Amino acid sequence: MNMLKKLFGYDPAITTIRTEILAGITTFLTMSYILAINPAMFSELDMPAGAVFTSTALAAIIGTFVMAVWAKLPFGLAPGIGLNAFFVYTVCMGMGYTWQFALTAVLIEGIIFILMTVTNLREAIVNAIPLSMRNAIGAGIGLFIAFIGLQNAGVIVDNGSTLVELGDITSGSALLALIGLLITGFLYIKNVRGAMLIGILVTTLIGIPMGVTEFKGVLSSPAPIGDIFCKFEWEHVFSLDMVVVVFTFLFIDMFDTVGTLVGVCTKAGLVNEDGTVKKIKEAFMADAIATTAGAFLGTSTTTTYVESASGVAQGGRTGLTAFTIACCFAIALFFSPLFLSIPAAAIAPVLIMVGLMMLEPITRIPFNDFTESLPAFICIIMMPLSYSISNGILIGMIAYVLINLICGKFRKLTPTMYILAALFILKYIFI
Numbered sequence: 001m002n003m004l005k006k007l008f009g010y011d012p013a014i015t016t017i018r019t020e021i022l023a024g025i026t027t028f029l030t031m032s033y034i035l036a037i038n039p040a041m042f043s044e045l046d047m048p049a050g051a052v053f054t055s056t057a058l059a060a061i062i063g064t065f066v067m068a069v070w071a072k073l074p075f076g077l078a079p080g081i082g083l084n085a086f087f088v089y090t091v092c093m094g095m096g097y098t099w100q101f102a103l104t105a106v107l108i109e110g111i112i113f114i115l116m117t118v119t120n121l122r123e124a125i126v127n128a129i130p131l132s133m134r135n136a137i138g139a140g141i142g143l144f145i146a147f148i149g150l151q152n153a154g155v156i157v158d159n160g161s162t163l164v165e166l167g168d169i170t171s172g173s174a175l176l177a178l179i180g181l182l183i184t185g186f187l188y189i190k191n192v193r194g195a196m197l198i199g200i201l202v203t204t205l206i207g208i209p210m211g212v213t214e215f216k217g218v219l220s221s222p223a224p225i226g227d228i229f230c231k232f233e234w235e236h237v238f239s240l241d242m243v244v245v246v247f248t249f250l251f252i253d254m255f256d257t258v259g260t261l262v263g264v265c266t267k268a269g270l271v272n273e274d275g276t277v278k279k280i281k282e283a284f285m286a287d288a289i290a291t292t293a294g295a296f297l298g299t300s301t302t303t304t305y306v307e308s309a310s311g312v313a314q315g316g317r318t319g320l321t322a323f324t325i326a327c328c329f330a331i332a333l334f335f336s337p338l339f340l341s342i343p344a345a346a347i348a349p350v351l352i353m354v355g356l357m358m359l360e361p362i363t364r365i366p367f368n369d370f371t372e373s374l375p376a377f378i379c380i381i382m383m384p385l386s387y388s389i390s391n392g393i394l395i396g397m398i399a400y401v402l403i404n405l406i407c408g409k410f411r412k413l414t415p416t417m418y419i420l421a422a423l424f425i426l427k428y429i430f431i
Contacts, residue, residue, distance in 0.1 A: 008319030009072030023316025024324020029194025050223030063290025110292030142358030149351025217337035228298025
């Protein structure tokens with residue numbers, strides 16, 4: 001007991017070993033869909049799916065283990081969904097950069113996060129950004145992720161006249177995705193543990209007789225990551241695009257982590273009397289270390305998962321829960337063929353469900369105050385329509401500063417907002 005208390009902050013007065021282990025398994029089941037999604041997404045950049053699977057699991061193991069022994073909080077970490085979409089679809093496909101460039105940006109972000117955490121600057125920046133914009137970013141990413149899922153499954157397809165239209169939903173991948181959405185939604189509504197993972201697996205099995213799923217096996221040794229390990233590209237490191245990409249990674253990861261920590265810790269009673277989160281600096285450091293390690297391993301930004309709330313709901317309160325999550329990811333390393341057999345149509349329902357859950361912050365935007373709601377709406381709508389999280393954030397921030405300046409509400413604007421808006425305007429003028 002003394003060893004568990006020293007390593008993970010375990011306290012038999014508030015929890016039990018059995019409760020902590022079950023909570024960790026529950027959290028793993030709710031967040032393990034990333035093991036299927038990441039290889040599928042990164043393979044679009046011609047990155048080896050097996051290597052990406054291994055690097056994703058290793059990044060989750062490292063980040064969650066650091067959370068367990070350093071912060072001693074019951075949270076799981078893994079490469080973030082939304083952050084990986086920005087990596088693949090905006091930086092690489094949209095801006096035309098290589099995945100090596102994107103990994104370099106993730107590395108720089110991780111190092112900056114470590115420095116910001118040590119100097120307490122991370123908390124200061126969080127407090128400088130308007131709350132309505134933070135809530136808008138989460139909602140906008142949700143719409144963007146859902147749109148990607150619908151597009152990848154063929155539910156939404158290209159149209160030369162109207163840009164997009166409904167695909168053939170009566171057969172093939174699109175039909176399977178809709179079936180999977182019904183199954184996953186039903187499981188989630190019924191509060192089934194691991195609803196997302198179960199939904200993916202059931203949808204994958206249904207896809208076999210439909211000819212959509214190509215079964216590749218169940219067990220294998222972990223794929224080597226030599227082709228993606230430490231593959232950095234320093235050619236454009238001093239470009240403005242690199243600054244924008246790094247800042248976007250920073251911004252998304254920062255508020256994703258802050259929102260998760262504040263929300264889940266409040267639910268778990270892991271807050272101080274003044275409402276601040278206990279051990280938030282240690283939690284930030286775990287996030288920063290995990291992101292840096294993930295860049296070396298060859299994957300996108302690693303962040304704290306909001307699905308950790310499922311384990312907290314099961315009674316998880318200490319780092320022992322996080323340690324259990326890390327162990328589960330270690331076991332999952334040997335099931336890569338099973339995860340890599342999963343088609344895009346089985347992943348699409350999860351992307352849509354996660355998109356729905358990420359819309360929740362929109363309810364906290366003050367829609368009766370147009371100096372807050374209009375910039376927030378611009379931020380939200382620009383993400384899916386411009387197919388870029390970066391554009392949504394940049395244009396939303398510019399709109400926030402300009403609208404409040406025009407309306408004479410100078411006190412609402414921080415020096416940080418002025419500086420960021422000016423930099424973003426220059427970006428659109430000259431690049």
